[in-house]
Amino acid sequence: MTSPTPIRVVLADDERMVRTALRAILSAEPDLEVVGEAATGAEALSVVRDVRPDVVLMDVRMPEIDGIRATEQILATLDEPPRIVVVTTFENDSYVYDALRAGAAGFLLKRADADALVQAVRLVARSDSLLFPAAVRTLAAEHARAHPAPPAWVAKLTEREGEVLRHMARGLTNAEIARRMGVGPATVKSHVAAVLAKTGTRDRTQAVIAAYEARFLNGG
Amino acid sequence: MTSPTPIRVVLADDERMVRTALRAILSAEPDLEVVGEAATGAEALSVVRDVRPDVVLMDVRMPEIDGIRATEQILATLDEPPRIVVVTTFENDSYVYDALRAGAAGFLLKRADADALVQAVRLVARSDSLLFPAAVRTLAAEHARAHPAPPAWVAKLTEREGEVLRHMARGLTNAEIARRMGVGPATVKSHVAAVLAKTGTRDRTQAVIAAYEARFLNGG
DNA sequence: CGGCGTCTCCCCCGTTCGGCGGAGGCGGAT
DNA sequence: ATCCGCCTCCGCCGAACGGGGGAGACGCCG
Numbered sequence: 001m002t003s004p005t006p007i008r009v010v011l012a013d014d015e016r017m018v019r020t021a022l023r024a025i026l027s028a029e030p031d032l033e034v035v036g037e038a039a040t041g042a043e044a045l046s047v048v049r050d051v052r053p054d055v056v057l058m059d060v061r062m063p064e065i066d067g068i069r070a071t072e073q074i075l076a077t078l079d080e081p082p083r084i085v086v087v088t089t090f091e092n093d094s095y096v097y098d099a100l101r102a103g104a105a106g107f108l109l110k111r112a113d114a115d116a117l118v119q120a121v122r123l124v125a126r127s128d129s130l131l132f133p134a135a136v137r138t139l140a141a142e143h144a145r146a147h148p149a150p151p152a153w154v155a156k157l158t159e160r161e162g163e164v165l166r167h168m169a170r171g172l173t174n175a176e177i178a179r180r181m182g183v184g185p186a187t188v189k190s191h192v193a194a195v196l197a198k199t200g201t202r203d204r205t206q207a208v209i210a211a212y213e214a215r216f217l218n219g220g
Numbered sequence: 221m222t223s224p225t226p227i228r229v230v231l232a233d234d235e236r237m238v239r240t241a242l243r244a245i246l247s248a249e250p251d252l253e254v255v256g257e258a259a260t261g262a263e264a265l266s267v268v269r270d271v272r273p274d275v276v277l278m279d280v281r282m283p284e285i286d287g288i289r290a291t292e293q294i295l296a297t298l299d300e301p302p303r304i305v306v307v308t309t310f311e312n313d314s315y316v317y318d319a320l321r322a323g324a325a326g327f328l329l330k331r332a333d334a335d336a337l338v339q340a341v342r343l344v345a346r347s348d349s350l351l352f353p354a355a356v357r358t359l360a361a362e363h364a365r366a367h368p369a370p371p372a373w374v375a376k377l378t379e380r381e382g383e384v385l386r387h388m389a390r391g392l393t394n395a396e397i398a399r400r401m402g403v404g405p406a407t408v409k410s411h412v413a414a415v416l417a418k419t420g421t422r423d424r425t426q427a428v429i430a431a432y433e434a435r436f437l438n439g440g
Numbered sequence: 441c442g443g444c445g446t447c448t449c450c451c452c453c454g455t456t457c458g459g460c461g462g463a464g465g466c467g468g469a470t
Numbered sequence: 471a472t473c474c475g476c477c478t479c480c481g482c483c484g485a486a487c488g489g490g491g492g493a494g495a496c497g498c499c500g
Contacts, residue, residue, distance in 0.1 A: 119343050126336050158446065171426035173486070186449045193488075194446095203456090203488070205425045206391035212432045378476060393456070406479050413458070414476095423458070423486085441500105448495080456487065463480080470473080 006033040007125040010051060012044035012067065013059040013087070018110070022057060025114045032121060041065025048074050053082045054125045057108070060088040060095055068095075071102040083124040151214045153198045161198070162216075164191040168204050169211045226253040227345045230271060232264035232287065233279040233307070238330070242277060245334045252341060261285025268294050273302045274345045277328070280308040280315055288315075291322040303344040371434050373418045381418070382436075384411040388424050389431045 009026055011019045011034060019037050026032045036051045038044035042064045048056060056074070060067040067086055075081045085106040086099035099107050105124040108117065157165065167177040174192060178185040192204065201207045211217060229246055231239045231254060239257050246252045256271045258264035262284045268276060276294070280287040287306055295301045305326040306319035319327050325344040328337065377385065387397040394412060398405040412424065421427045431437060 116343075116346055119339060119346065123336075123339055123343060126339065160447065168425070169429065171421065171423070171429050173423075175486085183447085184449055186451090187447070189488080190448075196488080201391065203391070203393075205388070205428055208425055208428060209389065209391050209432075212429075380477065395456085403477085404479055406481090407477070409458080410478075416458075443500090444498085446496080446498105448493100450493080451491090453489085454487105455489100457485080459484090460482085461480105463478100465478080466476085468473105468475085470471100 006031050007055060007121060008033055008035045008051070008053040009121060010034075010036040010038065010044070010048055010053040010056045010082070012038040012041070012047075012056060012062065012070065014039050014062045015059075018059070022117070025117055026121065029118050032118060039063075041067060041070035044070045045073055045077075048082060049078065052080075055121050056082050056084045057121070058084050058086050058104070060086060060099075068098045068102050071099070071104050075103040085120060085124055150216070151210075153200070153210075154214055154216060156198050157195065161191050161195050164188060165195050165199075165207060165211055165216065168192070168195070169208045169217055226251050227275060227341060228253050228255045228271070228273040229341060230254070230256040230258065230264070230268055230273040230276045230302070232258040232261070232267075232276060232282065232290065234259050234282045235279075238279070242337070245337055246341065249338050252338060259283075261287060261290035264290045265293055265297075268302060269298065272300075275341050276302050276304045277307050277341070278304050278324070280306060280319075288318045288322050291319070291324050295323040305340060305344055370436070371430075373420070373430075374434055374436060376418050377415065381411050381415050384408060385415050385419075385427060385431055385436065388412070388415070389428045389437055 009032060011022050013019050013022070016039075019039075023034045023037070026034050035053055036047040038047045040063045044056065044058065044062075044067075045065070058067040058071055062070070065073075067088075071084045071086065074084065083105040084103070085108050086095070086102075086104045087108045087110060088095055095107075106120060108120055163181065164177060167180060172180070174188045175185050178188045181188070192207075195207055196202065196204075199207050199210045201210055229252055231242050233239050233242070236259075239259075243254045243257070246254050255273055256267040258267045260283045264276065264278065264282075264287075265285070276291075278287040278291055282290070285293070287308075291304045291306065294304065303325040304323070305328050306315070306322075306324045307328045307330060308315055315327075326340060328340055383401065384397060387400060392400070394408045395405050398408045401408065412427075415427055416422065416424075419427050419430045421430055
């Protein structure tokens, strides 16, 4: 059942102890072979280019180039790139998203036990026919589309104008906004006019549209 | 390295041949044991309740109760539920999302080779410390928020009313909408009134808000 | 001190909007 | 043949809206 040629693995982590531990775990398996190590993202790039491994265990936090960027560059520059498993200590969500978007084949926590580690390596080496393959990428892409950079006018709104826009985006009239904010209707009119000017819109409807497009509303 | 007690697996698929094939593959591994089979979602539920497996390979399409619902119910009703791997022929995105949302531990294509299959079973049995665990759930949750069920009023809008609402949501006035649609302003007024009535809103701004909240606009 | 931005409020004016009721034509369903 | 839904349009009215211009108060900063 064991394949004739072992799975060639490169370890990229700035801490020597981590590399040593990983090497010890992987070397105990006859079908796995650690063929290189790197302590920085840049080093990882050149090592991978030289030894052409099947799998890379890539730490996120590393000097010079972090693991995410190293992953991107490896996948972008090599013809038949290795499968890359991003390794980190904490399951920071944005790391996971970044790793997915960068094209990593998997995401592994350092607290994972030895058995999970070796099975992860075998798994990613075997291709992505398993466990949320391509679809996970589309999820990550969707996540990226869901968090675009906000337009410039958002920062230019004063606090009061922002409040008014929020109320406008809830469908309130000027009079209602005035009541809720404890000011006169004329004041609200002024704020609305300022909002229209800064958003480059001509009426409250267009302003609300702009607010939605800019994802100006936090809840919703 | 092999654990003393084998991993207990239940197969749920309405096609006998698939079950036989899976059983053949899994039985060849000393650390895996097929302890039950089910041909329907309902059957899967009772079998799992009886034999208490570690892992369930669950087909999506099944009579009576589909695999997704069966997964939901198993996870909801059992105290220490098994890890469930959803199996299907095509990598339909919505299936993947549904599986994730239902709480499945993995997603497997039927075209996956035997080795990938057994490693998948071993992997999910070993817990989710690996390959996009909890974070994948949050992604799925985000996807669910991004694609909620549209409100009832969407279906009740006539074609013309829908067009008008789209134009309203682009910030056009009644007169502009009338020009673009090649009708009189009075006609647009009628359509707008109908839209307001059916959406339960009192002015165009609130209607546009409703359109955005309902994701009535396809692009954007 | 003197500008500057912000928040507050005022008046006037024309436009737009939304609510009301009505009407005719057209096509599908019963 | 009749009803019903949809699309098309009409007039009238009050309310809300947006533009214009202005003004006083406050605080910040150079």
